[in-house]
Amino acid sequence: MTRSERAAAEGFMRLALAEAAKGLGRTSPNPAVGAVLVKDGRVVARGHHARAGGPHAEVVALRRAGEEARGADLYTTLEPCSHFGKTPPCSLALLEAGVRRVFVGSRDPNLLVNGRGIARLRRGGVEVTAGVLREECDALNAHWFRYITSGRPYVTLKAAITLDGKLATRDGDARWVSGEASRAEAHRLRDRVDAVLVGAGTARADDPRLTTRLPRGRGRDPVRVVLDPRLSLPPSLKLFHHRSKAPTLVAHLAGVRIPARRLAEGVQFLACRERRGRIDLHDLLDRLAARGIAHLLVEGGAEVHRSFLDEGLADRVLLFVAPKIAGGEARSWVAGPSVARMADALALEGLSVRPLGEDLLVTAVPVRR
Numbered sequence: 139m140t141r142s143e144r145a146a147a148e149g150f151m152r153l154a155l156a157e158a159a160k161g162l163g164r165t166s167p168n169p170a171v172g173a174v175l176v177k178d179g180r181v182v183a184r185g186h187h188a189r190a191g192g193p194h195a196e197v198v199a200l201r202r203a204g205e206e207a208r209g210a211d212l213y214t215t216l217e218p219c220s221h222f223g224k225t226p227p228c229s230l231a232l233l234e235a236g237v238r239r240v241f242v243g244s245r246d247p248n249l250l251v252n253g254r255g256i257a258r259l260r261r262g263g264v265e266v267t268a269g270v271l272r273e274e275c276d277a278l279n280a281h282w283f284r285y286i287t288s289g290r291p292y293v294t295l296k297a298a299i300t301l302d303g304k305l306a307t308r309d310g311d312a313r314w315v316s317g318e319a320s321r322a323e324a325h326r327l328r329d330r331v332d333a334v335l336v337g338a339g340t341a342r343a344d345d346p347r348l349t350t351r352l353p354r355g356r357g358r359d360p361v362r363v364v365l366d367p368r369l370s371l372p373p374s375l376k377l378f379h380h381r382s383k384a385p386t387l388v389a390h391l392a393g394v395r396i397p398a399r400r401l402a403e404g405v406q407f408l409a410c411r412e413r414r415g416r417i418d419l420h421d422l423l424d425r426l427a428a429r430g431i432a433h434l435l436v437e438g439g440a441e442v443h444r445s446f447l448d449e450g451l452a453d454r455v456l457l458f459v460a461p462k463i464a465g466g467e468a469r470s471w472v473a474g475p476s477v478a479r480m481a482d483a484l485a486l487e488g489l490s491v492r493p494l495g496e497d498l499l500v501t502a503v504p505v506r507r
């Protein structure tokens with residue numbers, strides 16, 4: 139490809155990425171995928187994958203294009219599939235429709251596909267260019283790549299903190315640490331993940347709803363998960379009552395008896411294995427994955443963040459840092475004892491920072507040891 143051809147391909151792939159983003163938080167356990175069909179430099183159809191079990195992005199675009207698809211180029215954020223799953227293979231549909239060239243963003247790591255979609259297209263005489271805006275396409279589905287290759291959800295730890303790393307004041311006051319722009323972003327985040335989790339301490343202290351509140355009632359609620367190992371939380375909490383289409387899952391230790399009256403509340407109970415007196419997070423994540431949860435947002439508190447970090451189960455950390463200093467013995471966002479030597483501190487990489495209103499949004503990835 140010449141430089142100008144690559145620039146043009148990237149332009150169309152950006153449109154496909156925008157299509158794909160429409161599905162974020164709605165397609166699990168499937169990826170968010172977008173596709174654009176182009177003929178003579180003009181977009182003839184767009185499509186995205188809207189929900190698991192529904193038609194794939196490529197097929198949505200093909201249907202919309204009709205006869206116009208013949209001789210057109212397809213730009214898709216993920217390699218077209220080659221398997222008969224809930225729907226027939228997209229690579230065959232593309233061949234039948236007479237698409238001329240295919241531009242692919244991410245390679246599909248799903249063992250059912252994994253290069254076979256591209257190979258099938260090439261065998262059928264279609265020219266395939268792979269890896270167009272690969273980084274952006276991979277980033278859009280980072281959660282799904284983790285899920286499909288390891289069978290456990292991708293975990294994002296989120297906290298709103300002061301400049302000195304505190305979650306709240308000495309008295310536990312946290313209203314509010316971050317500004318309005320950060321809080322709005324936190325709701326956009328809930329809209330895009332499959333589930334949100336908090337520990338019992340946070341559920342008790344903050345009584346959160348964990349729903350998505352976006353302007354004009356847009357957005358959808360994630361599944362709500364609360365860690366309540368011994369079922370000691372009061373049933374009056376909003377989590378257990380506040381109406382949502384999304385269920386609330388109460389993770390508890392296997393063997394703890396569920397009082398009959400609690401079964402009537404409409405929440406679901408998840409019996410988990412015990413590890414050192416606590417809920418075994420590996421077991422919990424397996425159970426969430428089995429329910430099709432590919433992206434889990436952990437919203438605290440400090441003990442829970444600590445446990446996910448200690449277990450090596452945090453894939454990404456998102457910190458909303460507010461220009462405030464709480465000082466003294468107020469709680470840090472990560473509980474537990476400090477390391478003795480700085481050389482032993484938990485290291486993170488891939489640090490990025492962006493301003494959000496008066497705050498900063500800091501993103502980083504824990505280094506795997």
Ligand code: AOF
Pocket residue numbers: 165168169171172186187190191192193194195196216217218219222223224225226228246248251
């Ligand atoms: C999607 N949407 O747009 C594309 C996917 O069970 P199925 O038939 O829906 O197949 C799901 C797999 O298909 C998925 O894991 C991924 O490997 C591949 N591509 N999936 O849900 C799409 N293009």
Ligand code: ZN
Pocket residue numbers: 194196218219220226227228229
């Ligand atoms: Zn497909």
